[in-house]
Amino acid sequence: MIEVKAAARTFAMGSSRVHALCGVDLRIEDGEFVAIMGPSGSGKSTLMYLLGALDRPDEGSILHGDEDVARCDSDGLAELRGRRIGFVFQMFSLMPTLSAFDNVELPMIFQRVPRSERQARVVELLERVGMTDRAEHLPSELSGGEQQRVAIARALSNRPDLLLADEPTGNLDSKTGEQIIHLLESLHRSRGMTIVLVTHDTAVASHADRVVRLWDGVLFTPGSTGSEEGEEGSRSAPSSVGLAGELRGREIGFCDGTGSEEATQGRTTGLTAGRGDEGDESNGS
Amino acid sequence: MVRDYLRLSMKSLRHRSLRSWLTVLGIIVGVAAVVALIAIGEGMQRSVEQQFETIGYDTVIVLPAPEGMGEGAATGGEASEGGLSGQGQAGGRVGGMMGGFLGMRGGVGEASAVDMTALEALPMVMRAGAQRTETAMVSSEGLDGQGFLRLSGMTPSMPEDFPGYFGGYVLAEGRTFTENDLYVVVLGSSVAGDLGVGVGGEIMIETTPFAVIGILGQLDEETRGGFTIGNMRNSLFVPITALEELYGGAGTITQALVEVTGETDIEQASQLIRAAFTQAGTPVMTTTASELSAQITGVLSSLNMTLSAIAGISLLVGAIGVMNTMYMSILERTREIGIMKAIGAKDRDVLGLFLIESSVLGLFGGALGILLGVGISGLAGRFISGSLNLGAISRVAGGAGLHPAFSAWLICAALGLSLLLGTLAGALPARRGAKLPPVRALRYE
Numbered sequence: 001m002i003e004v005k006a007a008a009r010t011f012a013m014g015s016s017r018v019h020a021l022c023g024v025d026l027r028i029e030d031g032e033f034v035a036i037m038g039p040s041g042s043g044k045s046t047l048m049y050l051l052g053a054l055d056r057p058d059e060g061s062i063l064h065g066d067e068d069v070a071r072c073d074s075d076g077l078a079e080l081r082g083r084r085i086g087f088v089f090q091m092f093s094l095m096p097t098l099s100a101f102d103n104v105e106l107p108m109i110f111q112r113v114p115r116s117e118r119q120a121r122v123v124e125l126l127e128r129v130g131m132t133d134r135a136e137h138l139p140s141e142l143s144g145g146e147q148q149r150v151a152i153a154r155a156l157s158n159r160p161d162l163l164l165a166d167e168p169t170g171n172l173d174s175k176t177g178e179q180i181i182h183l184l185e186s187l188h189r190s191r192g193m194t195i196v197l198v199t200h201d202t203a204v205a206s207h208a209d210r211v212v213r214l215w216d217g218v219l220f221t222p223g224s225t226g227s228e229e230g231e232e233g234s235r236s237a238p239s240s241v242g243l244a245g246e247l248r249g250r251e252i253g254f255c256d257g258t259g260s261e262e263a264t265q266g267r268t269t270g271l272t273a274g275r276g277d278e279g280d281e282s283n284g285s
Numbered sequence: 286m287v288r289d290y291l292r293l294s295m296k297s298l299r300h301r302s303l304r305s306w307l308t309v310l311g312i313i314v315g316v317a318a319v320v321a322l323i324a325i326g327e328g329m330q331r332s333v334e335q336q337f338e339t340i341g342y343d344t345v346i347v348l349p350a351p352e353g354m355g356e357g358a359a360t361g362g363e364a365s366e367g368g369l370s371g372q373g374q375a376g377g378r379v380g381g382m383m384g385g386f387l388g389m390r391g392g393v394g395e396a397s398a399v400d401m402t403a404l405e406a407l408p409m410v411m412r413a414g415a416q417r418t419e420t421a422m423v424s425s426e427g428l429d430g431q432g433f434l435r436l437s438g439m440t441p442s443m444p445e446d447f448p449g450y451f452g453g454y455v456l457a458e459g460r461t462f463t464e465n466d467l468y469v470v471v472l473g474s475s476v477a478g479d480l481g482v483g484v485g486g487e488i489m490i491e492t493t494p495f496a497v498i499g500i501l502g503q504l505d506e507e508t509r510g511g512f513t514i515g516n517m518r519n520s521l522f523v524p525i526t527a528l529e530e531l532y533g534g535a536g537t538i539t540q541a542l543v544e545v546t547g548e549t550d551i552e553q554a555s556q557l558i559r560a561a562f563t564q565a566g567t568p569v570m571t572t573t574a575s576e577l578s579a580q581i582t583g584v585l586s587s588l589n590m591t592l593s594a595i596a597g598i599s600l601l602v603g604a605i606g607v608m609n610t611m612y613m614s615i616l617e618r619t620r621e622i623g624i625m626k627a628i629g630a631k632d633r634d635v636l637g638l639f640l641i642e643s644s645v646l647g648l649f650g651g652a653l654g655i656l657l658g659v660g661i662s663g664l665a666g667r668f669i670s671g672s673l674n675l676g677a678i679s680r681v682a683g684g685a686g687l688h689p690a691f692s693a694w695l696i697c698a699a700l701g702l703s704l705l706l707g708t709l710a711g712a713l714p715a716r717r718g719a720k721l722p723p724v725r726a727l728r729y730e
Binding site for chain 2: 049052054055074075077078079081082083086087089093094095096097098102106107109110111112115154155158
């Protein structure tokens with residue numbers, strides 16, 4: 001089980017501070033397939049980085065079982081990522097100098113898995129994603145869909161608890177994208193893999209058990225009462241925009257917790273706080 | 286673990302851009318320069334040592350002091366004008382010594398009288414021989430006009446008594462002279478050809494006819510340079526007494542070679558000879574083969590050190606090139622670093638991978654550099670011994686042919702140094718890459 005409690009993340013952008021996430025609460029059960037949706041700059045990449053232990057929250061906690069991302073040092077985070085999390089990125093996520101086989105093997109090298117075991121697992125995983133006959137090819141010799149299959153095999157190599165997919169279909173044509181989603185879905189169904197999928201494509205998100213939406217760093221769940229998200233979860237998107245509009249000119253974003261800090265800095269507007277993190281997110285397009 | 290990293294690094298290196306391989310050129314050229322210079326230097330030293338080895342270390346060389354020293358002292362005094370008089374004296378001594386040494390080889394030194402009888406009478410002296418060099422006007426019937434040639438006068442038994450100093454003195458025809466001969470000459474092979482005479486012929490030295498009694502054999506490259514005589518092919522050898530008749534100056538010599546009795550320490554003998562002559566009021570200068578050897582190898586090794594240091598600078602520049610490449614490469618691969626970290630690489634894993642990569646670059650450059658250095662020094666050695674004539678040092682070295690010496694330590698040191706340089710050059714960039722926060726690395730495009 002993964003539990004996000006009041007996680008906040010703020011970035012310094014020049015002299016101003018940008019609230020990418022404002023006290024997000026989220027609970028992901030084992031075996032769940034959750035899609036995180038939101039427009040560019042909504043903070044979904046930031047949330048994914050926190051879930052993936054690539055980054056630490058400024059406030060709150062991210063619990064993977066009993067391990068808190070907020071309390072790990074950089075080696076601890078690397079260890080957590082290596083053992084518990086598998087990543088599938090939007091693009092360019094394979095090591096360009098390594099073959100498909102070597103790419104799948106790489107995470108196990110970092111985890112000091114013995115060579116014979118590594119190789120057996122690579123064979124098995126490549127077979128699972130249907131890439132056995134392309135094992136010795138370099139990423140540049142593979143199509144986008146094939147690369148993504150290899151990336152999924154690689155993400156599974158250390159038998160993670162959580163598979164994090166950041167726009168896995170973003171660079172694929174719709175047919176190939178669907179195949180990738182089906183592959184993820186089948187992993188979820190047949191193996192009970194916990195999957196968190198970040199996307200802004202509704203069709204892709206519809207495959208998930210549950211969809212959560214991010215808007216300006218705040219999480220809410222449409223269609224559910226969102227008991228675990230509490231007050232903020234019950235906000236609706238349009239009203240958020242309205243609220244942001246109302247807040248224009250004031251120096252506070254949504255983040256009640258950090259608002260006062262922002263006010264004392266007194267440099268930026270609430271609106272830039274919400275939109276500004278576009279510049280900090282890479283998955284804008 | 287390291288084997289896995291090495292494998293990954295090699296795969297990465299295989300896909301590196303041409304530019305990064307080009308920067309290895311810096312290391313290659315630097316290592317090649319250092320290796321070539323050291324190998325040539327060692328080769329020179331070794332050939333000097335070999336020369337002295339054949340000469341033997343049991344000889345004291347006695348040089349007449351009064352005029353040679355006087356001149357040297359005058360020059361030294363001038364050079365250190367206003368300085369301490371003691372320094373002037375010392376300078377003169379060294380100057381005279383070198384002048385004498387070069388003189389006996391090149392025929393430009395001042396000859397002067399040394400009492401050979403007194404020398405031979407000293408208790409530690411087993412045998413002694415004297416030599417006097419003059420430049421003479423020589424003509425013959427077979428030669429149009431006349432030539433100035435180097436004339437070597439010597440006591441008759443000298444070549445047999447001091448074979449190390451007369452390596453090329455091997456007669457092809459005729460005989461060498463004895464105590465009873467006076468106006469006779471032994472010709473070097475080239476001179477004999479130039480003069481167009483054979484054994485039984487006659488040549489004119491100055492205005493005196495000399496009978497040709499012997500001709501030396503053709504000498505190969507290895508032995509053409511007799512240590513004291515220079516190029517034996519171009520020399521004329523006459524009894525030292527004939528020179529006294531021609532030029533006057535009874536007892537005048539350019540140098541004397543002294544073999545001491547077996548149990549005598551050579552340096553001690555050298556001092557004793559000096560002391561005895563000083564006491565007699567006719568000071569001489571003495572030197573020994575080991576002193577000369579030390580002088581020459583000393584000059585060579587400081588020359589070597591200087592050249593190697595200069596070559597070392599190019600190696601340093603090469604290392605900076607590798608550092609630059611590593612920085613560029615880390616910038617280019619920022620996203621790869623992000624991905625490696627996302628899939629569980631710790632800082633030290635990334636550090637290790639990049640360090641191994643730059644070490645391999647360094648080692649590779651070193652290995653190629655050594656090969657290139659071997660080639661360069663081989664060519665240079667041939668060139669130096671074939672055509673350069675830079676005076677005593679290269680003549681001594683060239684006399685035996687210059688073979689660059691590649692000792693195992695040189696190869697190992699060059700490999701070790703290039704490995705170290707590669708690692709050091711990679712250290713800072715690798716650290717920087719390793720410290721990159723994964724999120725920032727992943728966002729880099």
